[in-house]
Amino acid sequence: MKCSVQRVTVVSVNSSSKKPELRPLNASDVVVGEPLSLSVHDAEGHLLLAKGSMIRTPSQRQRLLSRDLFVYNLAVDSAAAVKPAAEGQEQRPRRVREINVFDWLDQHVAQLTKIYDDLSKTPLPETAAGLRRMSIELQRLADLHHDGLLGAVYLNPKRHSYAHTKALHVALLVNELARAQGMSKETRWSLIAAGLTHDVGMWQMQNDIQHREAPLSDEQWQQIRGHCESGIRMLRQAGVTDPVWLTAIEQHHERLNGKGYPHGLEESKITKQAKILAIADVFAAMVRTRGDREKRMPKDAMREIFMGRGEDIDSTLVQLFIKKLGMFPPGCMLRLVTGEVGIATGPGINAASPDVEVLVDRFGNPLARPLYRDTTSKECAVKEFVNAVPHPELRSLLPGLWKMLPAA
Amino acid sequence: MSVFEFDQSLQLGVQAIDEQHKRFIGYINDAWDALERGDDSEEYLYILNQLMDYAMEHFSFEESLMREFQYPGYDDHKQNHNRTAEQLFEFDMRLLAASPDDCRAFVQFLQDWLQNHIKVVDVELASFLKSKGVS
Numbered sequence: 001m002k003c004s005v006q007r008v009t010v011v012s013v014n015s016s017s018k019k020p021e022l023r024p025l026n027a028s029d030v031v032v033g034e035p036l037s038l039s040v041h042d043a044e045g046h047l048l049l050a051k052g053s054m055i056r057t058p059s060q061r062q063r064l065l066s067r068d069l070f071v072y073n074l075a076v077d078s079a080a081a082v083k084p085a086a087e088g089q090e091q092r093p094r095r096v097r098e099i100n101v102f103d104w105l106d107q108h109v110a111q112l113t114k115i116y117d118d119l120s121k122t123p124l125p126e127t128a129a130g131l132r133r134m135s136i137e138l139q140r141l142a143d144l145h146h147d148g149l150l151g152a153v154y155l156n157p158k159r160h161s162y163a164h165t166k167a168l169h170v171a172l173l174v175n176e177l178a179r180a181q182g183m184s185k186e187t188r189w190s191l192i193a194a195g196l197t198h199d200v201g202m203w204q205m206q207n208d209i210q211h212r213e214a215p216l217s218d219e220q221w222q223q224i225r226g227h228c229e230s231g232i233r234m235l236r237q238a239g240v241t242d243p244v245w246l247t248a249i250e251q252h253h254e255r256l257n258g259k260g261y262p263h264g265l266e267e268s269k270i271t272k273q274a275k276i277l278a279i280a281d282v283f284a285a286m287v288r289t290r291g292d293r294e295k296r297m298p299k300d301a302m303r304e305i306f307m308g309r310g311e312d313i314d315s316t317l318v319q320l321f322i323k324k325l326g327m328f329p330p331g332c333m334l335r336l337v338t339g340e341v342g343i344a345t346g347p348g349i350n351a352a353s354p355d356v357e358v359l360v361d362r363f364g365n366p367l368a369r370p371l372y373r374d375t376t377s378k379e380c381a382v383k384e385f386v387n388a389v390p391h392p393e394l395r396s397l398l399p400g401l402w403k404m405l406p407a408a
Numbered sequence: 409m410s411v412f413e414f415d416q417s418l419q420l421g422v423q424a425i426d427e428q429h430k431r432f433i434g435y436i437n438d439a440w441d442a443l444e445r446g447d448d449s450e451e452y453l454y455i456l457n458q459l460m461d462y463a464m465e466h467f468s469f470e471e472s473l474m475r476e477f478q479y480p481g482y483d484d485h486k487q488n489h490n491r492t493a494e495q496l497f498e499f500d501m502r503l504l505a506a507s508p509d510d511c512r513a514f515v516q517f518l519q520d521w522l523q524n525h526i527k528v529v530d531v532e533l534a535s536f537l538k539s540k541g542v543s
Contacts, residue, residue, distance in 0.1 A: 303497045306464065307490055310475065315468035323461065353453065376453070 022070040029071060030061045033403040038071040040064065056147075056345060056355070056403060060372050098404035101145065101152035107408070108134070108168055109160045112196065116163070116203050123238030131240075135171070135192040139185065141405060142175050147330040147346040148402030154287070154331030155343070157395050162210040163203035166284045171195030173280035173325075180320050181272070190244035191273050198249050198277055201231030212291040228253055228262050244273055252277040255312045275314045279305060279321055282313065297385045299327050328354040330402075333386040336373060338362055341386055345401050348375060354382070357401050359394045366391040370401060411440045412519050418526050420534035422542055424473070428466050429530075432522055435459040439515045443508065452511060460496055463518065467493060474533065477540050481532060488529055492521055 022045060029038055032055055040049040048069065055061050099107075111134060118127040142149055153169040174195045178188045199206060202223050209216070216224070223230075232246045240246060251274035254260035256267040286301035296304070302322050309315040328334060328344040334354075335341050339362030344354035357370035373380045414433045420426055439459055442452040467489040474482040499514045 299497065303494070306493060306497075309468055310471045310486070315472060319461075319465055319468060322464070 022072060025064065025069040025071055027065055030055055030064055032056070032061050041070045041072070043068060043070060045070075054147075054346065063372065097407040099407045100399035100404055101148040101402045102155075102157060102399055104141075104149065104405055105152040105156070105160065105165070105168070106158065108138075109164045112164045112167060115196075116200060119197075119200055119234045119238055120204070123234060125239045128235070128238040128240045131193050131196060132189070135189045135196065137408065138171055138192055138196075139175055139188050142172055143179070145403065145405055146172065146176060148405070150329060151331035151343070151345060151402055154329065155398065157398060161207045162288060162290065163199060163206040166206075166288055167196050167199065167203075169284040170198060170277070170280045173284065173321075174276050176324055177276045177280065177317065177321060178273070180324050181276070183273075187244060187273065190242050191248060191276065193240075193242070194245045194248035194252075194273070194277055195280065197231065197235060197245075198252055198281060199227060199231065200234055201227030201229070209291050210289075215292070225261055244271075247271050248273040248277045250274075252281055254278070256314065257311045260312075275317055279313050279317050282308075283321070283325075298325070298329050298332055299385070302327070326354060328382060330354075333388065335383050335386050336375065337381050337383045338373075338379065340371075340373070342370070342373060343398075343401060356380075356382070359397055360391065366394050367397075370397055412436050412523075418523070420526065420530060422534045422537050425470065425530065425534060425537075428469060429522070429526060432462060432466055435462050436515060436519050436522070439511075443511060443515065456511060456514060459515075459518065460499075463496060464493065470530070470533065473537065473542075477537060477542070479533060479536055481536070485529055485533060488525070492525075 022041060022043070025040060029040075030036065035052045035054050036049060037051065039047055039051040041047055049064075055064070111130070115127055115130055115134075118124065150169070150172050153165050153172065156165050171192045172195075174191045175188055178191050183191070205220055205223050209220070228250050231249050232240075235246060235249070248271065250262075251265065251270050254263065254265045254270045254274065255278075256270070256275075258264050258266045282305060283298075283301050286296045286304065287298055289295040302325075305313055306318055306322065309318045326347045330344055330346055332344050333341060334344055334356060336356065336358070340358040341360040342356040342358035345357050346355040348354040353374075353376040356373045356375050358367065358373050359370055360366055375382050412433050414430050418429060418433075420429075435455070435458060439452065439455050442455045471482070471486055471489065473479075474485060479485070495517070499510075499517070
């Protein structure tokens with residue numbers, strides 16, 4: 001089966017008068033968990049992997065090094081090289097204690113559980129400070145480990161509660177959208193904090209109805225309609241005064257056509273941050289199962305969001321959202337045309353071709369370890385979404401799909 | 409080689425819309441060129457994805473103009489965009505199987521749709537916008 005690294009485009013013409021020279025790819029050029037500092041070419045100089053492509057797993061690194069691949073000498077390729085690898089220097093062993101993305105999820109769900117409990121009972125200034133710290137930390141980690149964190153909250157193998165995982169999902173999505181919009185770190189901190197607490201006004205009810213199929217009672221409807229305002233009341237009691245954070249929560253159910261709640265604001269009165277929070281909230285809700293409805297596949301959720309463009313959700317943000325997240329966000333299960341089933345681990349080269357690690361072979365047998373597939377190749381293209389991990393024992397392979405994070 | 413020409417019959421006289429249609433047609437021609445050259449599937453997939461992205465962008469752009477000028481035909485026009493967007497989302501899945509025939513069908517679908525949409529639907533929008541002083 002040919003599922004190799006693919007040629008993706010033609011090498012750009014080098015304007016330098018100096019003739020570019022290829023040299024073999026060294027072990028020191030490829031570091032797991034870091035973007036490539038040089039573009040990788042075949043012997044004829046065709047670009048195979050662009051500079052900046054992330055090397056996610058040791059097996060991916062090994063695969064690259066086992067081929068006859070080349071890079072242009074630094075003098076030619078280094079004009080914009082971010083971080084040239086030092087010759088002969090192997091990856092340094094890290095002393096920092098590391099955890100996998102699912103441990104990260106467990107820890108953050110536990111932290112949020114405590115914070116939500118505190119906010120519901122006796123909100124203290126420490127609660128607000130804890131949320132602020134969590135947002136800063138999340139932004140720092142998400143900028144480096146975006147795919148892994150998204151994958152963990154999407155897969156949620158331990159079935160943590162709806163409210164807590166959705167809050168983390170929304171926090172990651174708003175960070176990415178705000179970054180793509182060029183918003184400052186400070187604004188992103190506020191927006192992440194808003195993502196973590198956007199439904200704090202009704203989190204117990206959300207978890208209660210997670211497995212219940214009965215229609216909502218009048219009281220529950222009232223709680224839903226009031227959750228933006230009750231949420232910011234709780235946060236204010238804990239001493240939160242940040243207007244970006246509070247306004248984003250207050251307005252995240254306002255809609256461009258003025259048909260949202262609680263105030264039915266018109267488009268010009270809704271802040272950009274609230275519009276970002278709105279789209280992330282809608283998406284994260286749609287891809288989760290709730291008692292009264294099945295979860296949707298990411299692509300169907302995106303289609304639905306797209307259909308609401310300009311009426312419910314800001315059109316520009318919808319575009320950006322689809323571009324940034326791709327059709328196959330990290331964590332979704334996919335069947336390839338080979339018949340194999342795997343998990344999308346990152347966006348890959350374009351929206352339609354995610355990086356996939358296969359866990360089940362074409363006969364339906366679980367694999368002993370994940371196998372990387374390049375889905376830009378015709379032989380390994382994505383065929384369809386699959387609903388759940390087909391073999392529960394494969395859960396033990398999930399932590400190896402994304403790189404480790406430094407423990408907090 | 410341009411398969412799809414932006415000629416007089418497609419010119420609506422509203423510069424911003426004409427420019428977008430020209431770009432749209434440019435992307436369609438890029439896709440035809442890639443198919444004609446027999447590019448590898450990943451190369452034309454990239455071009456087709458760009459084309460699909462641009463289609464979505466174009467819909468959003470026209471709709472924002474309609475809202476700005478309170479175009480009375482907004483709902484119908486948007487419905488028309490929505491039907492096409494539904495089809496585009498469906499098409500994308502089939503593209504992933506990377507069959508050149510499916511790709512040709514996709515580009516042909518978009519070309520036919522755009523030609524018809526400009527001449528039948530966008531022409532009314534353009535005449536409305538011109539009556540509001542937009543050129």
